[in-house]
Amino acid sequence: MCTAVADERASGAPGRAIDGGPVQEPRRPTELERIAIWFDRRTGFGRYAGTVLRKVFPDHWTFLLGEVALFCFVILLATGVFMTFFYTPDSRPTTYHGPYAPLDGTQVSAAFGSVMRLSFEVRAGLLMRQIHHWTALVFLGSIAVHLARVFFTGAFRRPRDINWVVGVGLLLLALAEGFTGYSLPDDLLSGTGLRIAYSAAISIPFIGPWLASLIFGGEFPTLDLISRLFVFHVMLFPGLLIAGIGTHLLFVFVQSHTQYKGGTRREDNVVGQPFWPGQVFRSVGLLFMTAAVISLIAGLIQINPIWLYGPFIPYAVSSPAQPDWYVGWLEGALRLGLPIEPTILGVTIPAPFIPGVVIPTILITGLLLWPFIEARLTHDRAEHHLLDWPWESPVRVATGAAAISLFLVFTLAGGNDVIGVFLNVPVESLTMVFRVLLVVLAVGTWVAIYWLASARRRRGEVERAVETAPGGIALRRTPDGGFQEVEGSPGGQPTQGGPPA
Amino acid sequence: MSEEPPRRNPGLLGRPAALVPARSDAGIPENPAAERLAGLAFVAALLAGIGLLVVYVLGGQTQIEAVLLTACLGGIGFGIIVWAQALLPNAPVTEVRHPLGSEESAADPGDALAAPAITRRTMLVRLMLGAFAGLAAALAVPVFSLGPAPGRELFVTPWRKGLRLVDETNIPVLGAQIPVGGLLTVFPEGYPGSADGQTLLINVGPGRLQLAPDRASWAPNGFVAYSKVCTHAGCPVGLYRATLESLICPCHQSTFDVLRGAVPTGGPAVRPLPQLPITLQPDGTFAALGDFPEPVGPSFWNVHSGG
Numbered sequence: 001m002c003t004a005v006a007d008e009r010a011s012g013a014p015g016r017a018i019d020g021g022p023v024q025e026p027r028r029p030t031e032l033e034r035i036a037i038w039f040d041r042r043t044g045f046g047r048y049a050g051t052v053l054r055k056v057f058p059d060h061w062t063f064l065l066g067e068v069a070l071f072c073f074v075i076l077l078a079t080g081v082f083m084t085f086f087y088t089p090d091s092r093p094t095t096y097h098g099p100y101a102p103l104d105g106t107q108v109s110a111a112f113g114s115v116m117r118l119s120f121e122v123r124a125g126l127l128m129r130q131i132h133h134w135t136a137l138v139f140l141g142s143i144a145v146h147l148a149r150v151f152f153t154g155a156f157r158r159p160r161d162i163n164w165v166v167g168v169g170l171l172l173l174a175l176a177e178g179f180t181g182y183s184l185p186d187d188l189l190s191g192t193g194l195r196i197a198y199s200a201a202i203s204i205p206f207i208g209p210w211l212a213s214l215i216f217g218g219e220f221p222t223l224d225l226i227s228r229l230f231v232f233h234v235m236l237f238p239g240l241l242i243a244g245i246g247t248h249l250l251f252v253f254v255q256s257h258t259q260y261k262g263g264t265r266r267e268d269n270v271v272g273q274p275f276w277p278g279q280v281f282r283s284v285g286l287l288f289m290t291a292a293v294i295s296l297i298a299g300l301i302q303i304n305p306i307w308l309y310g311p312f313i314p315y316a317v318s319s320p321a322q323p324d325w326y327v328g329w330l331e332g333a334l335r336l337g338l339p340i341e342p343t344i345l346g347v348t349i350p351a352p353f354i355p356g357v358v359i360p361t362i363l364i365t366g367l368l369l370w371p372f373i374e375a376r377l378t379h380d381r382a383e384h385h386l387l388d389w390p391w392e393s394p395v396r397v398a399t400g401a402a403a404i405s406l407f408l409v410f411t412l413a414g415g416n417d418v419i420g421v422f423l424n425v426p427v428e429s430l431t432m433v434f435r436v437l438l439v440v441l442a443v444g445t446w447v448a449i450y451w452l453a454s455a456r457r458r459r460g461e462v463e464r465a466v467e468t469a470p471g472g473i474a475l476r477r478t479p480d481g482g483f484q485e486v487e488g489s490p491g492g493q494p495t496q497g498g499p500p501a
Numbered sequence: 502m503s504e505e506p507p508r509r510n511p512g513l514l515g516r517p518a519a520l521v522p523a524r525s526d527a528g529i530p531e532n533p534a535a536e537r538l539a540g541l542a543f544v545a546a547l548l549a550g551i552g553l554l555v556v557y558v559l560g561g562q563t564q565i566e567a568v569l570l571t572a573c574l575g576g577i578g579f580g581i582i583v584w585a586q587a588l589l590p591n592a593p594v595t596e597v598r599h600p601l602g603s604e605e606s607a608a609d610p611g612d613a614l615a616a617p618a619i620t621r622r623t624m625l626v627r628l629m630l631g632a633f634a635g636l637a638a639a640l641a642v643p644v645f646s647l648g649p650a651p652g653r654e655l656f657v658t659p660w661r662k663g664l665r666l667v668d669e670t671n672i673p674v675l676g677a678q679i680p681v682g683g684l685l686t687v688f689p690e691g692y693p694g695s696a697d698g699q700t701l702l703i704n705v706g707p708g709r710l711q712l713a714p715d716r717a718s719w720a721p722n723g724f725v726a727y728s729k730v731c732t733h734a735g736c737p738v739g740l741y742r743a744t745l746e747s748l749i750c751p752c753h754q755s756t757f758d759v760l761r762g763a764v765p766t767g768g769p770a771v772r773p774l775p776q777l778p779i780t781l782q783p784d785g786t787f788a789a790l791g792d793f794p795e796p797v798g799p800s801f802w803n804v805h806s807g808g
Contacts, residue, residue: 026520033521056596123561127570130563159601192736196752199734199799202655209651209801217647219654220735221696256598270596281585288578292571299567314696315669315686315729317739319751334734334769335753341771343805350800351769352734385598417754427754428767 057279058259058272065146071287072139079132086122088114089230091223100307108311111186111226134298136178140326143171151400154388155258161371163251168368170244173237180233182324186226191312193323200356205347221314260387267385320417329407332414333359336435394453402446409438528590535587539580546576656796659692666787669693673786681706682743697797699729700777711761719778726777727763728797733770735799
């Protein structure tokens with residue numbers, strides 16, 4: 001039994017081989033052991049290292065999604081540090097001279113010029129830039145998929161509600177990190193994005209103009225902005241991300257990872273591979289494979305060609321204009337916003353305020369508080385270490401699916417001009433369609449998924465009731481009408497769903 | 502943990518002597534094919550890494566660098582994963598999940614907090630919280646230094662009475678430069694490239710504009726000037742559909758009717774693009790009769806207060 005092996009190794013019983021065989025002669029330690037002993041003699045870390053190294057982590061491919069996000073962050077740090085050596089965080093105008101002929105001799109900001117030099121004159125600079133940008137896209141993507149996995153399997157329930165809050169904080173930091181980084185080249189496309197962000201900020205009643213002035217350092221565009229974004233992007237947000245990721249992982253370690261139902265997996269155990277060597281090898285392998293795949297994409301597929309957009313000029317704009325994918329839903333929300341600007345008691349509610357500030361705030365607050373909302377709805381405040389299948393909580397899976405439908409429609413609406421050209425349909429009509437679709441699809445998705453999940457859950461309850469019948473022996477009805485004992489039935493455990501209806 | 506005589510520091514592999522106990526190789530899978538595969542992957546990674554260096558020294562080429570970097574990283578990753586899957590003991594291990602939360606008898610968190618010693622002094626606690634509130638107020642000082650107080654700059658632009666309309670190089674614009682159906686981005690003289698002063702000068706031809714009576718005189722000979730800053734989210738209104746005589750913002754597709762005072766006819770914008778009062782001068786240039794009558798750009802809470 002593997003369990004016994006692990007236990008004996010932990011006890012470190014002298015004079016016995018781990019398989020219980022005859023006593024073997026002591027031997028010289030291996031290099032790895034000698035290094036460990038060297039450190040242990042100086043720090044005593046071995047007392048804790050044993051616990052850490054033998055810690056069991058459940059195995060499932062969906063548990064690697066968060067790891068992909070972590071590894072993206074590692075790649076972002078590595079490529080980002082490289083780029084800071086060439087980047088100039090300065091909005092002041094200079095004249096560009098360089099190998100890119102179409103812009104030679106034009107007036108650009110020092111920031112834009114430095115990114116041009118990085119792209120065209122620093123060897124492997126363009127590769128580093130493209131890896132950084134592509135990794136940022138994958139970073140946000142893996143966070144989103146990881147978040148969906150945690151949501152739909154109910155992994156956020158007590159005791160992990162605390163780590164859900166940390167995780168949503170990390171998502172917001174990653175979004176902020178993405179948006180600030182995307183703005184640093186000071187190109188036309190990102191400058192337009194900043195202009196819209198400024199407009200959303202001043203739309204907040206009473207404090208908006210103040211807030212925008214404090215963040216941007218005055219009325220848009222300001223000379224301070226790029227250097228401020230730089231400090232946010234390379235110091236403040238990464239520092240917070242490192243602290244947050246550390247906390248996130250610490251909680252995973254302290255609480256032990258969740259696991260799916262089935263096999264020998266129960267609420268009170270953890271079945272999987274020890275941290276060392278099994279999990280470390282797999283994770284390091286995944287780190288390198290993540291880096292390999294992103295390098296290939298980044299080296300072969302162009303991203304953010306700022307020389308085609310040109311430098312930011314306040315009176316110029318490009319069309320079509322789409323941001324990075326994770327900002328597209330905000331852009332779409334602004335496009336679908338209704339042309340309404342009521343003035344109540346002298347206070348105007350600007351059109352961008354509802355879609356650009358209120359709706360995102362509601363969605364993000366709902367996401368942040370979901371574990372507590374669900375606990376209140378279900379009155380389930382017990383600890384959970386076994387994961388749900390998505391259909392086991394119809395309200396949860398329906399709400400999650402409806403939220404995804406909102407996100408998708410908003411994102412599509414963020415490209416309504418491109419879709420309009422592609423389908424040869426007027427943008428105005430598309431916008432109307434998306435406005436209707438936003439509501440209809442969200443409600444329809446909720447109802448449909450709720451119904452499907454409920455049906456699946458009833459079927460699951462019947463199966464479980466049969467399989468966990470009290471009395472120690474579970475019987476299953478065979479297709480020809482006979483009865484058969486279910487092998488390995490736990491027996492005697494109370495049924496959860498009651499007898500079949 | 503250990504059955505040995507207690508030592509001060511048992512350690513991970515805690516043996517004071519140079520020798521450590523023998524360990525059997527039981528549970529380590531024998532798989533020569535996987536060993537060869539992982540080895541080959543590591544060799545490929547080594548060669549790709551050297552190749553990358555060669556390409557770099559020869560002058561660099563983004564795509565080849567990327568492929569070699571992928572081969573190098575992928576070789577290492579593939580080799581390690583083969584090792585993990587085929588050459589490490591992979592039988593599942595079961596661990597007891599210990600209950601979270603401290604047992605009350607063993608470690609009452611309240612005990613360590615020494616709560617009564619603090620909570621009994623209610624008044625002092627309140628005074629200390631008050632002191633921190635004072636510190637928070639003091640911290641507002643550096644925060645408010647981050648940007649100027651929003652004064653009238655959201656309500657005004659550099660346009661003044663008598664300033665001529667110039668292009669982005671500060672050269673005055675002549676009516677003859679813009680044919681009927683044409684348009685040009687113009688700025689106040691002395692402020693070329695101005696972000697909030699950017700204005701579209703459009704020639705729609707005489708007698709076609711349907712402006713408010715008090716604004717009809719602001720558009721001499723069919724030349725009309727509107728702010729180029731979208732009243733929705735502030736993007737430059739950069740698209741002109743000459744056949745429909747409408748201006749379109751490429752950011753969120755707000756559409757404005759040029760002939761009818763740039764009122765919004767589609768998209769999320771609500772306020773018309775403010776019209777700049779201009780006059781045609783004897784030398785063929787244009788001059789402003791004053792600033793825009795309304796704030797340019799996106800709305801804010803007191804946009805209609807007149808500043």
